[in-house]
Amino acid sequence: MGKMGEVSERYKSGVMPYAKMGYWEADYVPKDTDVLALFRITPQDGVDPIEAAAAVAGESSTATWTVVWTDRLTACENYRAKAYRVDPVPGQPGSYFAYIAYDLDLFEEGSIANLTASIIGNVFGFKPLKALRLEDMRIPVAYVKTFQGPATGIVVERERLDKFGRPLLGATVKPKLGLSGKNYGRVVYEALKGGLDFVKDDENINSQPFMHWRERFLYCMEAVNKAQAETGEVKGHYLNVTAATMEDMYERAELAKELGSCIVMIDLVIGYTAIQSMAKWARKHDMIVHLHRAGHSTYTRQKQHGVSFRVISKWMRLAGVDHIHAGTIVGKLEGDPNMVQGYYNILREQRNPVDLQRGVFFEQDWAGLRKVMPVASGGIHAGQMHQLIHYLGEDVVLQFGGGTIGHPMGIQAGATANRVALEAMILARNEGRDIWNEGPQILEAAARWCKPLQAALTTWKDVTFDYASTDTADFVATATAA
């Protein structure tokens, strides 16, 4: 487009294909500083996939539907996102993987809101596409370094808690709604004294008529401190500070801090900016931030349309949370083993290689950004301990809510059962035993001297949630949860 004649042709008023407007460059070589995105696009019938990819690049960067002369007042080629590769999705006729590169200067430093306003802003409603899904992103190191990242991170969290070499154990108070503050704190105390490290508010526990937030905070911290003194071990309760406004959230977080809590909790539904604000607050006040991914399945679960959870994981690591619910594989909620391991790797590793089997399309260098502790929660119990450790490793919070509070011998016994199962399995794994195959025997052996574990194994031995996953990798035949 160097010659004057070609330039004037390009900027003639009217409509022209996005591919011709400069949003498709088949020979483009992405720069190290480019933000890269991989979209799964499903064009309407008759729409050329390359034109569709160019349109996505256009609509997620500078374009509008028609030619504008004001482009010529800018270095517009620089600001145009460029689709540079389109591949058919294996086994999915009509769908394509479109690779798009964005110049770093399209984005404000350290702002998830700005990044996402471009990448998932208008484009998901674009009519020429039947469906669109953001599968993965590569955040260049130059951009990574503008983000704070996790307020605390796995390493420092473990040092503060003085807990090493094993997954952490948690539970969500049940019933999630309706308990008074005093009764709620009872559950917290019993579970912590019995052997859990953390207890947790649920995502929808904020400040309701049955229990206002101050009431909950005061009783929970009594429970935490009492359990700590009786075990000699650091304990915590994720106090959910989610509220209607930032002012309310700061007020609640301040009380949590004053009462000596080591951790606060927020929900994904508060939004990216609020999450970043709380992460900064937490870094300033030496607190851990637990993020519950409330709402994510509305856009992460379906393969054809939405945003993959691996992208949400990347955004949340940048945004600065310390914990994030990332799937259990074996529990009650959606989660193909390969996909979930992909999220865990993104949260915990310093560098992610391309790993198509786990849905990871780009190499990602995290440049010293701290690691996020994934949380496995929802329909898991002590009898699955070997499977959980096999799939998820040891840097994870395993949350047994029903599996603690629903124990036939009581909450303390439920907590003890989980802790004994966990320690016995880690001991055995470190001794070199094959826990995947010998797990049930290892648990049975521990249950011979630990009655609570025996009761847990008997109560839940047949509980599994073995359903086909809706979100799976496209590059291999996938296994379902065992």
Added chain:
Amino acid sequence: MRLTQGTFSFLPELTEAQIRAQVEYALAQGWAVSIEYTDDPHPRNTYWEMYGNPLFDLRDAAGIMQEITACRATFPGSYIKVNAFDSTRGWEAMRLSFLVNRPPQECEFVLERQEIDGRRLRYTTRREPARTR
């Protein structure tokens, strides 16, 4: 009270063979083993006394077991823990830490509550009876 710090405190006391297996695991990961002891296992007592420097160059489980035995002989009435330290980039931290000795009578903590305004409390966990180490 049974102090439940450390990776394996909910299990019966580890046998010598079990401790050795964990030490071998740590060495196989390339971690450095160290031994620490204290009479004050307050949950916020970060710095236990070091029984010598971390054994960076001792890659033999038998040698480490001798050190554990010697530490126990010297401080039979103390809490003793074995740590494994990982110096690789991105960790540079403890990866395993478990108790290998407890005093005949375990320590107790009491929770002190200072009542302040707005129903709030300030909590202090205190060793009972208080000791200084």
